[in-house]
Amino acid sequence: MSAANAVATPGLSPEGHDPESTERVRVTGALRRLLLWYGLSTLGIWLTVGAVNSVLLPLQVQSLDPDNKAANLALASSLGAVAGMLSQPIAGMLSDRTRSRRGRRAPWILGGAAGTAVALVVLGGVTSLVGVVIVYSLAWAAVHIYMGPQLAIMPDRVPRGVRGTFSAVGGLGVMFGVLGGQVLAAQLAMAPFAAYCLLGAIVVIAGCGLVLRNPDHDTRHLPRQPVPWSMILGSFWVDPRQHPDFAFGFVGRLMTLMGFYLVNTFQLFLLQDYVGLGDEAVEVLPLLALCALATTLASTVVAGPLSDRMGRRKPLAVAAGLLIAASLVAPWVLPTTTGFVIYALLAGCGFGMYLAVDQALLTEILPDADGNGQYLGVLNIAASLPSALAAAVAGTVVSTIGYGAIFPLGIVISVIGSLAILPIRSVR
Numbered sequence: 001m002s003a004a005n006a007v008a009t010p011g012l013s014p015e016g017h018d019p020e021s022t023e024r025v026r027v028t029g030a031l032r033r034l035l036l037w038y039g040l041s042t043l044g045i046w047l048t049v050g051a052v053n054s055v056l057l058p059l060q061v062q063s064l065d066p067d068n069k070a071a072n073l074a075l076a077s078s079l080g081a082v083a084g085m086l087s088q089p090i091a092g093m094l095s096d097r098t099r100s101r102r103g104r105r106a107p108w109i110l111g112g113a114a115g116t117a118v119a120l121v122v123l124g125g126v127t128s129l130v131g132v133v134i135v136y137s138l139a140w141a142a143v144h145i146y147m148g149p150q151l152a153i154m155p156d157r158v159p160r161g162v163r164g165t166f167s168a169v170g171g172l173g174v175m176f177g178v179l180g181g182q183v184l185a186a187q188l189a190m191a192p193f194a195a196y197c198l199l200g201a202i203v204v205i206a207g208c209g210l211v212l213r214n215p216d217h218d219t220r221h222l223p224r225q226p227v228p229w230s231m232i233l234g235s236f237w238v239d240p241r242q243h244p245d246f247a248f249g250f251v252g253r254l255m256t257l258m259g260f261y262l263v264n265t266f267q268l269f270l271l272q273d274y275v276g277l278g279d280e281a282v283e284v285l286p287l288l289a290l291c292a293l294a295t296t297l298a299s300t301v302v303a304g305p306l307s308d309r310m311g312r313r314k315p316l317a318v319a320a321g322l323l324i325a326a327s328l329v330a331p332w333v334l335p336t337t338t339g340f341v342i343y344a345l346l347a348g349c350g351f352g353m354y355l356a357v358d359q360a361l362l363t364e365i366l367p368d369a370d371g372n373g374q375y376l377g378v379l380n381i382a383a384s385l386p387s388a389l390a391a392a393v394a395g396t397v398v399s400t401i402g403y404g405a406i407f408p409l410g411i412v413i414s415v416i417g418s419l420a421i422l423p424i425r426s427v428r
Contacts, residue, residue: 044206046177074395092377103216112146113207124196168304171355259414321418323350
C-alpha cells in the first residue's frame, strides 16, 4: 500500500499497517524500507555518542588539563547529561503536537540532526575547558532532540507483532554506533577536528534519509493543541503510582545501561592507569571494540526475533543485565588486557541481548498512544543519560576511592537494573 493511500485510511501507518496489531506481519515493501532506515538513523546518532563520549571528549579534556582529566570529564559529562535530560522530553512532547506536511516527527529529527552537526564542528575547534563544556552540552541537547522523535516512530508506525525485529535492528544500530564510534575515533585520534566533522555529516545523512525515504502522514489537518508552560514542565513527569510498569521500565533501562557504561565510558582511562598501558591504551581500544562487536552482533541477531517468536521480552532483558554484571568481574580480579578482553566479550553479549528487546519492551508499556513522543522522551532519558552519567559517577569514584571501586559498583547497579524488570505486568 502506498503512503498516499495509507493517509486516507484511519488507524493505519503510512506503511499500511495497524501499529496496535499483535499479528506477526511480513516485513516487506515500505515496512522493510522503514526498518532499514530506522537502523541506519539509529547507527548515525550512536556513532556520535560512542566516538565522542568514549574517545574524542576524553582525549580533548586530557589535552587541556592532564592532571585533572577525570574530574573535568565528569564535569563536562554531567552538564551534557543535564542538557539532554531537559531537551528530550520537551522535544518529544512538542513533536506529539507538531503539525506539518511531513508529519509530527520529521521537523524535530531534521532540526536535531542539523543542530548536532553544527555543534560537533564547533566542538572540534574549541581550545578551552569552559568552551568544551558549553558546546558539548549544546551538542548533547541537539542529539536528544533527534533521538526522542526518531524513537517514537516505532510505536507510531510499527505493529506490535514485529517490534522485536525492529528493536533488534535498532539495537544493532546502537551497538555498531557505540563500538564502531570508538574504533572510528581511535583511528582519527590524531585528527579530532576531522573526526567531529565526519560525525556531523553522518548524523545529517542519517536523519535526512529516514525522513525523506519514509514520509509520514501529513498532520496539517489535525486540530492544533495549545502548549502552556505547565504542559512543558509536566512533560518530565509520569506518575509512577498510576503507571508503575512505566516506572519499573525506566529504572530497569537506566540501571542496566548505567552498569554497562560505567566501565565502557571510562575504558580509556582504565587501560591507561588501572592496567598501566599509558599511551598504548588507545591502540588496545579497537581490539576490545571488535571483541564486543562480535558477541553483541550475535546476541542481538538471535534475541530480537526470538522474543517475537516467544511473545516474551522480560526473560531476555533480565538475563542481559545479569550477564553485564558478570562481565565486570573479569577486569576487577584480572586487571590486564586479557581481563578486559573477557569483559568485552561478555559485556557485548549482554549489551546486545538487552538492546534486542529493550525498545520493543518499553514501547509496550507506554500509557497513552497520543503521547508516544513525550513518554519515549522520558524513557529515552534512561537510554542516553547513563553514558554521560556513568562518566560523572566514575570520575567521582576514581577521584575519591580509586579505579578498582568502579567494578563492584557496576555489578550492583546492573543487578538492580535486572531486578527492576521483574515487576512489570503488562509485558511478558
